[in-house]
Amino acid sequence: MRRLILLFLLLAGPLAAAPRVASTIAPLDGLVTQIMQGVGEPSSLVPPNLDPHDFSLRPSQISALGEADIVFAVGLDLEPWLARVEGDFITVNLGEVTSEALPARNFDLSTREDSDPHLWLDPGEMILWALEITQRLITLNPENTAQYRTNEFALLKTLVSAKERLEAIGARLETANIRLVVSHDAYQYLERRLGLENIGILTDINGTRAGARSLSNISRLEGAICILESPETLAAASLLPQAPRARIDLTGAEIAGEPDFVPRYYQSLAEALESCLEAG
Numbered sequence: 001m002r003r004l005i006l007l008f009l010l011l012a013g014p015l016a017a018a019p020r021v022a023s024t025i026a027p028l029d030g031l032v033t034q035i036m037q038g039v040g041e042p043s044s045l046v047p048p049n050l051d052p053h054d055f056s057l058r059p060s061q062i063s064a065l066g067e068a069d070i071v072f073a074v075g076l077d078l079e080p081w082l083a084r085v086e087g088d089f090i091t092v093n094l095g096e097v098t099s100e101a102l103p104a105r106n107f108d109l110s111t112r113e114d115s116d117p118h119l120w121l122d123p124g125e126m127i128l129w130a131l132e133i134t135q136r137l138i139t140l141n142p143e144n145t146a147q148y149r150t151n152e153f154a155l156l157k158t159l160v161s162a163k164e165r166l167e168a169i170g171a172r173l174e175t176a177n178i179r180l181v182v183s184h185d186a187y188q189y190l191e192r193r194l195g196l197e198n199i200g201i202l203t204d205i206n207g208t209r210a211g212a213r214s215l216s217n218i219s220r221l222e223g224a225i226c227i228l229e230s231p232e233t234l235a236a237a238s239l240l241p242q243a244p245r246a247r248i249d250l251t252g253a254e255i256a257g258e259p260d261f262v263p264r265y266y267q268s269l270a271e272a273l274e275s276c277l278e279a280g
Contacts, residue, residue, distance in 0.1 A: 019141045022065060023072040024079050025052050026251045027120040028094070028129075030261030032072055035133055035151045037259075039144045041225060045071075048182035049203040052079050053094035054268035065089065070140055076101060090136075094151035097132045098125055102192075104205035105185050107214040109198065114205050118250065123162035123266050130155050154260065163193065169273050170194030176224055178276055181240065186250055190228075190269070199225070203233050215239070226276030244278040 018040025023029045029044035036042055045061060046052045052074075057065065065071065068086035073079050075093025084090065095101060095117055096102050104114040119125040134152040138145050174195055180187070181200035184207075191198050200218040202210050211217070218239065225243045226233050254266045 017141075018144070019069040019137065020067060021070055021072070021137070022068045022089075024074060024082065025120075026253065026256035026261065027265065028072050028074065029257070030252070030265065031130055031155065032133055033136060033259065034155045034262055035130065035148060037151050038147050039141070042072075043068075044257065045081075048251055048253035052251075053077070055079070055081060057081060057085065070136060072119070074117050074119070074134075076115040078117040090140075092132070092136055094129045094132060095119060095205075097128050099128065102188055105188070105198075105201060107201055107204065109201070112205075116185065116188055116205065118186045119189050121187060121248075121250070121269070122193045123159045123166065124193055125189060126262075127156060127159050127163070130159060150161070158263050158266075162263070162270070165270050166190070166193050166266070166273070167195075169210050169270060170196060173273070173276055176277065178224045178226050180276075181218060181221070181225055181227045181235070181243070183227065183233040183235045184250075186230070187228050189240065194273070202235055202239075244275050246272040246275050248272050 006195055014070050018036070021040065021042040022045055023032045023034060023035065023042055024045050026048045029042060032042045043064070043279060045057065045065070046055050052279050062085055065085050068087065068089040070090040070092065071082065072092050072094060073082055075095035078095070081143065095115070098119055102116045103111040104116045106112055130152060134148050137148050170193065179197045179199045180191060182198060182202065184203045185201050185205045188198065199221060227240060227245045229245055229247055231247065235245065248269060252261060252268070255261055255264050258264065
């Protein structure tokens with residue numbers, strides 16, 4: 001019996017090796033991890049508690065990255081350090097795979113030359129990313145096509161469900177005439193998915209805080225308002241004290257690396273936004 005098993009293995013040839021895959025930030029790692037389930041484990045480069053724009057790779061990471069086959073990044077100037085790493089790996093900037101990349105905004109809400117890279121806040125955009133990641137992995141590793149496609153299908157179901165839930169919440173918020181003030185200019189893909197109007201920004205895309213005039217204008221706003229804030233950029237308690245706050249962890253730092261990152265991340269977004277319905 002053992003000889004028959006050995007002969008079968010020899011005839012079948014070697015098992016398909018998993019490609020060496022890396023991604024830059026936790027939301028990307030969550031997508032890639034789910035698509036690679038049963039094939040291999042990708043590595044995430046940026047610790048979830050660090051700003052990916054100002055991040056610096058350790059020597060050991062640079063060495064490991066040089067051996068990667070493919071690296072998935074957001075692009076749109078979110079990870080400028082990646083271009084300085086030498087290696088034969090393929091870099092896929094998923095920020096180029098979008099229905100429309102939006103420009104960052106000034107404090108008066110006019111557009112600027114910088115792009116907003118925070119597309120992962122909209123699960124609708126992540127449907128496009130999931131399709132691109134799967135196809136790239138299949139091109140690199142066609143032996144595992146069936147497993148990639150199975151995982152892709154499960155991920156797409158999760159993303160479609162998350163998109164529909166956010167749209168339903170957005171419709172309720174719109175019916176209540178709720179508008180948004182954001183602590184950091186990072187939420188406009190989410191704003192677009194929700195169908196809500198932004199009427200104030202407290203910190204711009206580069207981390208510059210709003211000046212006294214902008215803060216004064218925001219403090220005088222009336223009507224139903226909800227403040228979107230992240231743990232890193234909290235709005236002052238004295239600003240619009242009656243407005244409810246939806247605290248959103250932009251990169252999902254608390255659940256980074258978990259196998260069910262994607263559904264938990266969008267679940268946390270939906271739960272945070274439910275608190276905006278208290279506006280009035």
